[in-house]
Amino acid sequence: MSSGAATRTQRGSRAHTVEHHGAFELARSQIRISQTPDYDPGVITDLQARAMDHGWVDVLLVTDYVRLLASENDPDEAPARHAALLERARASGDIVFEALALGQGATAVMWGDRARLDVDRDLARATVLLRDAPQGHKMLGSAHVECATAYLDRDMWDLALEHTSEAAAQWETDEHDLERMGTLLYNRAEIHLRRLCVLRQSGPAAELVEFGDRARFAAQHVPIEQIPESWRIDVHIFENLVDAIAPPETGLSREMADGEGTDFATYVALARSFVEPDAGEARRFLAEALDAWDRVRYPELYLLALTRDAELESVQLGFETAGLRVARELALRRHEARVAGVEAMASLIREEQMLSEHARLRVEAELDALTGVANRRGLAGHVDALTDRVRGLGRDPEMALVLVDVDHFKGVNDTFGHDVGDEVLVRVANALRTVVRETDLVVRWGGDEFILLLDTDDLPAATRRCRSLARGIRGDHWDDLAPGLSVTVSIGLAVGKISALDDLRDAADRALYRVKAAGRDGVAT
Structure with missing residues (x-):
């Protein structure tokens, strides 16, 4: 998915x-x-x-x-x-x-x-x-x-x-x-x-x-x-x-x-x-x-x-x-x-209508209502499907997992209000969509934290995509949403086996921590 x-x-x-x-x-x-x-x-x-x-x-x-x-x-x-x-x-x-x-x-x-x-x-x-x-x-x-x-x-x-x-x-x-x-x-x-x-x-x-x-x-x-x-x-x-x-x-x-x-x-x-x-x-x-x-x-x-x-x-x-x-x-x-x-x-057309209705009911349960990207249940379903696929192929390929945190998001809500905060999350989710392909997944993990699951084991290429993402978010015209507003993100990523998703997320989390310790608004692997 x-x-x-x-x-x-x-x-x-x-x-x-x-x-x-x-x-x-x-x-x-x-x-x-x-x-x-x-x-x-x-x-x-x-x-x-x-x-x-x-x-x-x-x-x-x-x-x-x-x-x-x-x-x-x-x-x-x-x-x-x-x-x-x-x-x-x-x-x-x-x-x-x-x-x-x-x-x-x-x-x-x-x-x-x-x-x-x-x-x-x-x-x-x-x-x-x-x-x-x-x-x-x-x-x-x-x-x-x-x-x-x-x-x-x-x-x-x-x-x-x-x-x-x-x-x-x-x-x-x-x-x-x-x-x-x-x-x-x-x-x-x-x-x-x-x-x-x-x-x-x-x-x-x-x-x-x-x-x-x-x-x-x-x-x-x-x-x-x-x-x-x-x-x-x-x-x-x-x-x-x-x-x-x-x-x-x-x-x-x-x-x-x-x-x-x-x-x-x-x-x-x-x-x-x-x-x-x-x-x-x-x-x-x-x-x-x-x-x-x-x-x-x-x-x-x-x-x-x-x-x-x-x-x-x-x-x-x-x-x-x-x-x-x-x-x-x-x-x-x-x-x-x-x-x-x-x-x-x-x-x-009738057949497609039935398939579409069944898919809609299934997908609605896997969507984040605010941003329209996948939620945790959607991530679990995606990972299960990937695991079944690779098991059938008899191999365990590597993927890139990216953690994206909106910097100082609590300050955005406190200063500009929750409506503006919600709009920030929607815009960030849309920006994430620009760096994914059909076989990738964007997930709202919770609050101001997102996950990208990228169907690639090329860490340098994934890093370049993430740097482009951070640059685009930093350069967006946030003033149009609220005068004085600026938004940046911190990104940590890692490449590993899809069968060891928890370990992969921990590695990306450690990379994200290094970005935050260095002052935020950056990318680390």
């Missing part, structure tokens, strides 16, 4: 500094440009260095995400970036970022050679995590978008739209996300259109009216002023195709766009094939579209164009052709496969 596994909510300091907030928003602004020529990796490198120095876990997570997005199409780099984001999210206990990483890893561009069931299970877990996510989290909208993209890659329209709506609900209240909101609603309109095109492959049906109205509504409610000018003609074309496939009950369709030279010129040709009364002329429009279409990028539209061509051929010949019967049968088989896929995903 990592500190992240123990913490299933987004916890953090209640008093972010101006510098911290500015760094977070700068990191978040890089998401939008991460896949454009405007992206500067140096900005992210600088932000990560500052975040490490100050213990800003949220900034580190955003920068990890930006780096992942920037490398998304690089098969050599992207998996490592994804693993780094997921590991930090779990180690810090941030369920929104964990869901974001799982959802992003389940998209078609990322899942690579992994077994489909494993990837689907990750997506189901992401969905369950987001149901319990804190609503004020600044990255909640992005997490829903990643899940929506993954569901869209599976042609699971309803689930994709569910996450899209959740993202919209998050972004509509944040002025920093207005531009992304426009993009989101543009994508929502395209999802509705793609679903409508799939339904139409089976031929005219009563349900097309309902789904046509939904698609039309989505296209008409894209905030034109919030999307790039070049996209505005696209929305017009989306609405033209919706009107052609499922004409509005008013009979008043929007005038046909001039799509020549646009990315969606083929959509216009497909729309014309539905409204052109002459079957031969309509097939000419389709021939142009089929020659130009990217079958991989737009399979729903390409298959609909083929189906429509078979329909028009039947009109010309005066009877239903074998080609049209095959098209209808294949459309039915694809629909049945999609229904089965959605049912399988629903089963995975």
Whole structure:
């Protein structure tokens, strides 16, 4: 159990500094440009260095995400970036970022050679995590978008739209996300259109009216002023195709766009094939579209164009052709496969929901209520699990145990009050999270004393991590919490066998005593 596994909510300091907030928003602004020529990796490198120095876990997570997005199409780099984001999210206990990483890893561009069931299970877990996510989290909208993209890659329209709506609900209240909101609603309109095109492959049906109205509504409610000018003609074309496939009950369709030279010129040709009364002329429009279409990028539209061509051929010949019967049968088989896929995903989601509930009940008993890190019971459970694992492997590896004491903490409570003292403990716990990995553990041992259990036997490396931790806590902006407040920590660490945990803790305690005897605010081994 990592500190992240123990913490299933987004916890953090209640008093972010101006510098911290500015760094977070700068990191978040890089998401939008991460896949454009405007992206500067140096900005992210600088932000990560500052975040490490100050213990800003949220900034580190955003920068990890930006780096992942920037490398998304690089098969050599992207998996490592994804693993780094997921590991930090779990180690810090941030369920929104964990869901974001799982959802992003389940998209078609990322899942690579992994077994489909494993990837689907990750997506189901992401969905369950987001149901319990804190609503004020600044990255909640992005997490829903990643899940929506993954569901869209599976042609699971309803689930994709569910996450899209959740993202919209998050972004509509944040002025920093207005531009992304426009993009989101543009994508929502395209999802509705793609679903409508799939339904139409089976031929005219009563349900097309309902789904046509939904698609039309989505296209008409894209905030034109919030999307790039070049996209505005696209929305017009989306609405033209919706009107052609499922004409509005008013009979008043929007005038046909001039799509020549646009990315969606083929959509216009497909729309014309539905409204052109002459079957031969309509097939000419389709021939142009089929020659130009990217079958991989737009399979729903390409298959609909083929189906429509078979329909028009039947009109010309005066009877239903074998080609049209095959098209209808294949459309039915694809629909049945999609229904089965959605049912399988629903089963995975239910399974993950039960597992999550059981884990939540177990973990709550192992958490410190104030800081969200593990308590003594959590440490005992972690050690038991480690002991069982190493016993099964037939070896007894060494680990580093770190004791962290907040210096003069009683004086903080006496001078500034217990509310400030509690906030100091929360901030220190967050700082500890910045130096742990998924296989490590952060524990509040009692009062102002913490334990780090690090999955390493490299004492010099563990010492460097502890010195960085002490430096970051010392340099934090404690004045923002209470004027005149300063906080330092004393750290003692030792490396030894996990089977001799008491001896290991005694060794770390002796090192901690030496730091205190030397005046505190230091690290000793």
